[in-house]
Amino acid sequence: MLKLVLKMIDQLKKIKEELLISAASTKEELEDFRVKFISKKSVFSSLFEKFKELPDEKKKEIGQRLNEVKTFAQARFKELAGQVNQSHVTDESVDVSLPTVPVQAGSVHPITQTYFRIIEIFERLGFNVEDGPEIEDDWHNFTALNFPPNHPARQMQDTYFLSDDKNCVLRTHTSNVQIRLMSDEKPPFRAIMPGRVYRNEAISSRAHCFFHQVEGLSIDKAVSFKDLKQTLYHFSKEMFGKDTEIRLRPSYFPFTEPSAEIDISCFICKGDGCKICKHTGWVEIAGSGVVDPNVLENCGIDPSEYSGFAFGMGIERIAMLKYQLDDIRRFSENDLRFLRQF
Ligand code: DAH
Numbered sequence: 001m002l003k004l005v006l007k008m009i010d011q012l013k014k015i016k017e018e019l020l021i022s023a024a025s026t027k028e029e030l031e032d033f034r035v036k037f038i039s040k041k042s043v044f045s046s047l048f049e050k051f052k053e054l055p056d057e058k059k060k061e062i063g064q065r066l067n068e069v070k071t072f073a074q075a076r077f078k079e080l081a082g083q084v085n086q087s088h089v090t091d092e093s094v095d096v097s098l099p100t101v102p103v104q105a106g107s108v109h110p111i112t113q114t115y116f117r118i119i120e121i122f123e124r125l126g127f128n129v130e131d132g133p134e135i136e137d138d139w140h141n142f143t144a145l146n147f148p149p150n151h152p153a154r155q156m157q158d159t160y161f162l163s164d165d166k167n168c169v170l171r172t173h174t175s176n177v178q179i180r181l182m183s184d185e186k187p188p189f190r191a192i193m194p195g196r197v198y199r200n201e202a203i204s205s206r207a208h209c210f211f212h213q214v215e216g217l218s219i220d221k222a223v224s225f226k227d228l229k230q231t232l233y234h235f236s237k238e239m240f241g242k243d244t245e246i247r248l249r250p251s252y253f254p255f256t257e258p259s260a261e262i263d264i265s266c267f268i269c270k271g272d273g274c275k276i277c278k279h280t281g282w283v284e285i286a287g288s289g290v291v292d293p294n295v296l297e298n299c300g301i302d303p304s305e306y307s308g309f310a311f312g313m314g315i316e317r318i319a320m321l322k323y324q325l326d327d328i329r330r331f332s333e334n335d336l337r338f339l340r341q342f
Pocket of ligand 1: 255286310
């Protein structure tokens with residue numbers, strides 16, 4: 001019996017030591033403490049079982065010790081619980097169980113979405129993405145692209161001039177990047193050049209003073225008009241659906257010869273005629289052509305060795321067709337009711 005008494009005294013000592021060095025910094029650690037020292041299955045339960053077996057003369061002494069350590073455990077639990085809760089809530093007026101105020105998530109702008117989709121389609125055809133400046137000189141925006149000094153096509157571009165000598169402009173198209181790429185690097189190239197462009201135009205539902213274009217350029221030995229046609233045919237099907245047909249109409253651009261305007265079959269009315277296609281069954285999506293030999297020469301590329309095609313399309317135009325929108329101004333008004341729909 002003496003053995004049991006000594007064993008219990010020893011156990012209580014060890015429990016007390018354990019309690020003295022106990023700590024809890026999380027709710028989980030606090031719970032572990034509670035299970036071990038406070039709950040029905042705590043270390044004290046088995047000691048109280050053994051207590052019943054003790055001879056009466058020892059019960060008083062051991063009972064006192066047992067109660068003392070148990071009371072100490074309860075006090076320690078309160079203390080630890082206070083510390084854990086305080087580390088989470090410093091101000092009692094804050095109710096951490098309340099739902100949070102929802103954060104309004106933004107959406108990707110429809111122009112950016114269209115831009116990403118265009119890049120994705122052309123990247124799979126082996127086109128790189130190139131970038132160029134929005135503030136440009138006359139050479140890269142006009143002269144190297146075969147716009148003679150007093151050519152009417154210059155006036156048609158509605159240019160914003162940034163200097164009195166008219167040498168510094170806000171680029172009117174992304175074709176400036178063609179010139180930079182061809183002058184800076186050696187062919188072959190296959191690249192698309194997306195970016196913002198500026199025109200001094202009256203703002204209306206169909207025109208804006210700034211918008212976005214994607215330029216395309218492919219230069220190699222023996223690249224021809226049929227490669228242009230095949231590339232834009234593939235693009236149109238990927239962008240607007242596999243039943244889309246394309247039509248090329250003869251046109252004029254100073255930097256391409258021959259030049260063509262690319263139309264796609266109206267994917268809304270399938271050719272029957274509707275508002276979007278102005279009842280013609282066709283909608284225009286791009287200007288294009290075979291790069292003029294003068295342009296190649298201006299960039300130091302030998303036209304007897306290399307040839308290529310180029311195209312340019314408006315990203316707003318593609319987005320308006322794709323999402324069936326009728327007002328270009330919506331893209332730049334920052335009206336969340338509009339933007340959240342995409
Ligand atoms: N730069 C022309 C414009 O802004 C679009 C264009 C037409 C680009 C034909 C081209 C092209 O590369 O070949 O109106």
